[in-house]
Amino acid sequence: xxxxxxxxxxxxxxxxxxxxxxxxxxxxxxxxxxxxxxxxxxxxxxxxxxxxxxxxxxxxxxxxxxxxxxxxxxxxxxxxxxxxxxxxxxxxxxxxxxxxxxxxxxxxxxxxxxxxxxxxxxxxxxxxxxxxxxxxxxxxxxxxxxxxxxxxxxxxxxxxxxxxxxxxxxxxxxxxxxxxxxxxxxxxxxxxxxxxxxxxxxxxxxxxxxxxxxxxxxxxxxxxxxxxxxxxxxxxxxxxxxxxxxxxxxxxxxxxxxxxxxxxxxxxxxxxxxxxxxxxxxxxxxxxxxxxxxxxxxxxxxxxxxxxxxxxxxxxxxxxxxxxxxxxxxxxxxxxxxxxxxx
Numbered sequence: 001x002x003x004x005x006x007x008x009x010x011x012x013x014x015x016x017x018x019x020x021x022x023x024x025x026x027x028x029x030x031x032x033x034x035x036x037x038x039x040x041x042x043x044x045x046x047x048x049x050x051x052x053x054x055x056x057x058x059x060x061x062x063x064x065x066x067x068x069x070x071x072x073x074x075x076x077x078x079x080x081x082x083x084x085x086x087x088x089x090x091x092x093x094x095x096x097x098x099x100x101x102x103x104x105x106x107x108x109x110x111x112x113x114x115x116x117x118x119x120x121x122x123x124x125x126x127x128x129x130x131x132x133x134x135x136x137x138x139x140x141x142x143x144x145x146x147x148x149x150x151x152x153x154x155x156x157x158x159x160x161x162x163x164x165x166x167x168x169x170x171x172x173x174x175x176x177x178x179x180x181x182x183x184x185x186x187x188x189x190x191x192x193x194x195x196x197x198x199x200x201x202x203x204x205x206x207x208x209x210x211x212x213x214x215x216x217x218x219x220x221x222x223x224x225x226x227x228x229x230x231x232x233x234x235x236x237x238x239x240x241x242x243x244x245x246x247x248x249x250x251x252x253x254x255x256x257x258x259x260x261x262x263x264x265x266x267x268x269x270x271x272x273x274x275x276x277x278x279x280x281x282x283x284x285x286x287x288x289x290x291x292x293x294x295x296x297x298x299x300x301x302x303x304x305x306x307x308x309x310x311x312x313x314x315x316x317x318x319x320x321x322x323x324x325x326x327x328x329x330x331x332x333x334x335x336x337x338x339x340x341x342x343x
Contacts, residue, residue, distance in 0.1 A: 001232055005221055006100065006159025011107045013232045014214050017223035018108060018144050021212050025227045028211045030141050036060045036112075037138045038131060039077075039119040041089065043102050044111035050077070050085040050118065062112035063105045064142040066206045066213075067097050068196045069117070069275070070153020076122040089118070095154030101146050104158065104214070114138055132279075135202075136209050136286015145210035147203075150218040152196040158216040192217060201272035202283045208265070209286050262291060262304060262311075263343050270317075271340040278328070280335045302335040310343070317342045 002009050021028050036053045040062055053060050075094050077085060091099060098115060105113045121127040131138075139145060148158050192215060197203050207213055207224075215222040222231045230237040269284050281302055288299050298305040303312065312332060317340040329335045 001162075001164045001220070003164055004159055004161055005216060005232075006103075010221055010232060011104065013235060014104070014221045014223065015108055017230050017235060018212055018214070021223075021225045021228065022143075025225060028225045028227060030143075030211060036062065036141070037114050037119060037134065040112040040114055041102075041118060042111060043105050043113050048089045048091050048102060049087060050082070050089060051112075052086075053112075060112045061110055061143050062114055063101075063108065063110050064114045064139050064145045064206070064210065065098075065101045065116075065148070066145055066197060066203055066210075067101075067115075067148040067154060068152055068200055070151075070155075070196075072153045072155050074117050074154060076117045077120065078123050079121060082121065085118070096157035097148045097151055097154040100158040101148075104146050104216075108144065110143060114142065132282050133285060135283075136205060136289055139206045139286065140209040140211060140290075142210065143212065145206060145213040147197060147207070147213050147215045149192060149195045149197045149215040149222075160216075160218045162219055192222070199271075199273055201269065201274040201279070204265075204269045204272050205284055205286050209290060265291075266302070266314075266334060267317075267340070267342050270334065274338075277338050280329060280338075301330050301333040303333060314341045314343050316340070 004010065036059055038052065040051055040053055040060060042049050042051045072095065075098065091102065094102075098118075101113060101115065120131040146158070148154075148156070150160060151157060192198055195217065211225060213224045215224065220231045220233060222229065228237040265287055266284070269287070274280060274283060284302075288302075291297070291304075292299055295304070295306075297307075300308065314334040316337055334341045
């Protein structure tokens with residue numbers, strides 16, 4: 001390991017982990033016929049610009065970004081600047097996280113990047129509603145999701161300085177011949193469980209649906225897909241026993257047990273935070289669409305028709321009952337509360 005997670009060696013390691021998945025994991029591959037997002041950021045040239053994929057760009061290979069907006073003034077796509085951004089995006093006006101996401105995208109050999117605040121018109125309600133409904137497909141069809149796991153806002157960035165000795169794996173020799181590699185058992189969980197990004201409601205869907213994710217944490221770059229979890233110091237991958245049980249890819253068991261899987265997904269999602277409670281069902285709609293594809297069941301305000309009697313038995317996960325909040329969502333749905341829930 002090197003002192004910075006933005007070093008050449010770190011990025012090379014990240015690229016190898018992504019390429020290994022692309023080459024070796026058929027179950028992680030996307031449907032090539034899927035159409036790309038409405039807008040993407042073209043980073044293939046020196047000047048960065050917004051583009052609308054058409055023709056030869058209609059099915060592009062792109063990366064996505066998961067990040068916390070925080071309290072800083074984020075660079076946004078608006079009705080007033082959409083024409084100018086199609087000509088050129090002023091990279092020097094972008095926050096550090098966006099700039100470093102462009103660096104990573106280019107290093108991975110990808111020409112396009114999707115960032116919510118730049119690819120959705122922020123002062124156009126109709127455009128926001130349309131793109132929000134497509135969010136699940138966007139994250140599931142990207143080549144890789146770049147997750148700014150350690151950053152509370154865009155000013156922090158993706159790359160960190162770290163203590164190399166503390167983060168590196170250690171090797172011991174047994175009986176003078178055999179060499180064993182020792183890796184901290186909770187490294188993956190410790191690095192991700194208390195991050196701002198993990199606590200963000202929208203992030204659950206982004207992480208759940210992404211086929212591959214590179215988590216840029218303060219300790220290491222972690223790679224996560226449906227088949228493997230790895231990192232710079234353990235690129236060969238962690239044993240299943242060391243996977244974090246709350247990671248979204250652990251929610252869906254191999255037998256696709258629909259009721260228990262949905263309960264677990266909603267329980268994890270409800271523990272996250274949303275800036276706007278009106279997004280409660282929108283921010284998990286892509287996950288619901290994923291379940292519908294598997295089961296064909298009818299989705300009703302966060303519940304499934306075939307199991308609705310049991311699903312109505314949700315409860316708020318704390319002793320003190322919260323006061324009722326104004327909501328357009330049915331009060332019989334778990335989505336009517338902003339509290340963590342369970343069954």
